[in-house]
Structure formats: C-alpha cells, structure tokens
Amino acid sequence: MSEESALSAILEEILQAHQSSPDDSSYESAKAQLHVERRSPGRSKYSRLVKVLVYEKLVLVLALVLLPLGPHFSGRREFSINWLGRSIDTVMGLYLRFVVSQAGIMKKLASDDDFPDYETVNNTLERACDDGPGSAEAREQIGLWKKQIANSQDTSDLTVFNRVFRKIDVHANEAFAQLPCDVVGEKTDAYMCALDDYCHNVVTSLRAEWLKGSNDPTELSDVMRRYDRIIARIAIWLSPQDDARDAPIPLLSAWLLDYAWSSLDGVKEGVIEICRWFEPLLDYYPSLHAHSHVMDDKSEVMIYNVINSVRIIAPDADVQLSRFLWDNRNTSLLYLHNTMSSISERERQQDRPRDREQINDAFDKLPAHEKERNAWKRDLRHNEVTGAYAITPKRDLEPCVKAILLELHKAGTYRTAILADSFAAGLRKQLQDLLVHMTNPIYAELLGDRMESQVWQWWDGIEIEIPEDITPVTSANGDENFRLELRRTQLRDKLEQQDQDTIKEIVKYITQMSCAKSTPVKDSPLSSEVAEALNALINALELSSTRLRNRIIADDPNLPFDGKDVVRLRIPKVEGSVDAHTIKGPRLPALLRNDLEDPLPSTKTS
16 A cells, blocks of 8 residues: 555544544544554654654644545645655644634634624625715624624534535635735735635625525525525625724635645745744754654644643643744744845854764864853753753753754854844744743843843743844834835845856856866866956955845945945855966966956967
C-alpha cells in the first residue's frame, strides 16, 4: 500500500472511531486510534507518513474537520503526503487553527438556534445601505445579529454545506481572483465591491439549491425554514454594514484555504522570528536530532510552549495567539517578515551552527562571561524553562545548553537592532499585552540605578528590552503612516533584491569569460587585474544602486545622497591570481585610475 493510500485509510479509521463513540469521549477515542496507528509495525520512522502521524493536531484536523466535508476538501493537497511532507515546516500550526476557526464559523451559521428569516434580514440590510433615517438603527441591528451568531453554542452538523461547498468556492474565485491578497478583509472600495458580488451570488445559489426558488416563508417546510435561517445568517455574516474595523472574509471553501496558506507562508520569516521568542532551540534542535519530529513545524512549537506553560490561564490561548498573528498578517507581521528577509538580516541569520561540531566550535569562541549563564543551566536541569520543552537532560543537556547560550549571544545583537524599529517593537508590545491578559505573569527581578524594577519575561528567557527612546506603534492596522512605511519597505526590499541579482549576474558572466582567466587551463582562476577591477565595479554599482533606490522610494530625482550611506548587497569579494611572469610597468596600475587622459594601454605596436 502506498503512503497516500495508507494515510487515507488511517484518517477514515480515526473518523470512524470518533463517530462511533459517545460525544463526551469521541475526541479521546480519535486520539487513541491515532496512537494505535502510530504503533503499527513495519513503518520506517524516517518515512513521510510517520512524520505526518507524529503531528497530532494535523491528523485530527484532517480526519475530524476536513474529511467529513466531502470531496471538495478530501481531494485537496492537505491530504497529499507529498505536500504535507514539504509543508510541515513553519506556518502549519497557524494554518490548522485557521481551518478550525473557519469550520467553527460555518457551524455557527448552520446553527438551529432561533433567528429571523431571510426576508426580514434582507430588508434590514437594504435599510442599512440607504442614507435614510433608519440606516443607523439598521446597522446597529446587524451588529447585534452578528454578535448573536458569534455567541452561538449550537453544535451543528457541517455536512449541510457539503453539496454547496463547490458553488461557494466558484463564487469566491469569480469575485476575488483579480484582487491583491493584501486587501482581503480590508474595507477598501475594491474589496467591498467584490464582497458585495460574492455575497449576492452565494445567497442566490443557496436559495436556488435549498429553497427551490420559493420566496414566501409561509410556504416553507421545517427543513426549508432551517435553510432559510442559515441563508439569513450568511447574509448578515458577510455584510460589512457594521462598526467593525475590518470587513468579513469569504466563507470556508478551497479558495479560502489557498488564500490563508499563501498569506501565512508569505510572512513566514516574520513568523519564524516570533517563534524564536518562545523557543531558544528552534534553530538548533533539528540539527541536534536530525530524525526527530519534535520541532518539525515552528509555529506548532510556539503554540505548544504557550498552551503547556504553567503561566497560561486562558483555555483558548492557542486560538487568541493564532488570531492575533492572522489579524496582523498584512501589516506589522508583514513588516517584520520584510525586515527578516532583507539581504543583510537574511545573511546574518544563516550563520547559526548547523550540527554538533559547529555548535561546539562556535561555543568555544564565545567570551568567557557568555559561557557562564548559570541561571539557564540551573533551569534546564530542573526542567523549569517554559521553552526548550524537548530536552531530555541526560542525553541533551550539554549540547542544548551550548545551543541556547549561542542563541542568547546572537539575539543580543540582531534582535536589539530589530526592536529599535518602532513598528517591529509595536508588534512585540502588542503580543506581550495579549499574553499578559491570559497569563499568570512571571517577572524577572532586575537591579539598576539602585532601583528594583520588574520586566516581562519571554519564553526564551532572553532579557532584551525595547529601547527607551523608541515608541512602539501599537495601532498599526489603522495607521496610514504605518502602511506608507510598509509600502516603502516592500519597495526597498524588492529593489535591493533586483540589484543584487543583477550584479551577481554581471560577476558570474565576467568570471566565466576565458579572456579574464589567469591561464589558458580549464577552471583557471581570474587574473588579479580583472579581479581588482571587478571588485571596484561592484563597489561602484552598490553606491550607484543605493543612490537610485533612495531617489525612487522618495520619488525625488534630486534627493541628496551621502556616499557613506552605501548599502552593501553582500556580493562576495572576487579573488584573483597574480601572474608571476608579468612585468608590471608604470601603465598597468593606471587601469583603475580615472585621472589619466588615456587610461587604457594602447593596442598599437611600434
């Protein structure tokens, strides 16, 4: 049996175990069945199937949430071993919470709770769109109905949508396919217009499918009345006519899942940096244990450490954390992603040790005081650290302590610089405030200026504060200045990447020229003269490209430029070979001078 077939069979078994058990034990029965499947003999622990089965949250969401919703979802990539094997890496934990949350919304929409019929709802929506005296009252009523839907506790069967999911998906593709991803959920004219078309088409299709075109509530059967109330809830839920800051997003369908995945995956460098705040071993544990699946997905590690912390008192901490990051995906999280994706920051992150030998070598080079952070060693031995959850002291203590101390040292440099930016600092401050609300805080005592103060302690234990002279931007979503700065950052990153790629192509082309080599032998190094001239060209191009980028971003062709502000694009220095048989006359060094009337040596012979 192939891994694909085996996964399908396992998911069916888990769903069957869930459905055949009493409601109060059905979830535990599904988990028990998963554990039985994991222990099945004959499976290589290095296989992709085992990697998937170890991820409990993933398997249970696939089996209990998506699989029952029919072929519209069960035929998707989420059920493919190949896709799952590649995608369990960074944002899967956040994505799964999004899927569960959207399925939860569909359950509320399918609720059997009392609700006005569609005719009443539609009349209210029409009044809300008018500028008449009743529009404010209508919008207030819409807000109350939305709260009623959100607060519904009815556990409805989502299979009521199975026959119409494909139609909902078609309408989403038609309405939103041409829109930029970053406007979905924003109250922009383009999105609001597309949302209005989408809502109208969905309601029309559902009425045709479920009510067979009947418009008279008195003619409906009990089943049809329930369908009518579902359609009414959907019309209210998709209406932007309320006081909410954001517009509604489309209903659960394949289009929405694709959008959610691309949105989260598009800011994964920002997600990785945030995950580091919750787990100091995030970048090291996979290299210390290459065949372990404990830290396969970074966002799941973050969520695991949060919900299993003794500090957390909120039962829905994972939901709140995931919702916060989702809500900031197009603003402060995207800004952090752009920062971490910049050329200089990307290369700074790549120098972390990759294996035990590199960890030992890097640790040996640490200053003596960096190696003696006894608090960390003590906490690890007594298992008091909220992060670093995967450590088994006898086997892992020494290499993990070294890795954590290396991360402490590294974070003390690059993270300090990141938090000196008011927008990145704002994201961290907002996240900290969220955690404080659902946490029994643990404070670390600090002594300074003979005054005792208390500061918030993050999961990684690294005491890095937002600089006192930095005011965090904590209202980023509604701040036009933030959006302007975000657009500038995105443009700068794009232009820098283009310039780096162009210069690398030039370097590659020249270094492959046979006439630039030091000898006729194949794979000969460059001549020293060409290497020296090429390095000078790279420096000149970095200066020129920095000046042009600044003027493009500022939309000012005459913007003053200081040559000391050159952005180095991390182009490696070109090495050349000095030819021992070349007599360097007085004209050869003049190749790089610009003050000669005839800088190039003559090709004429006397």
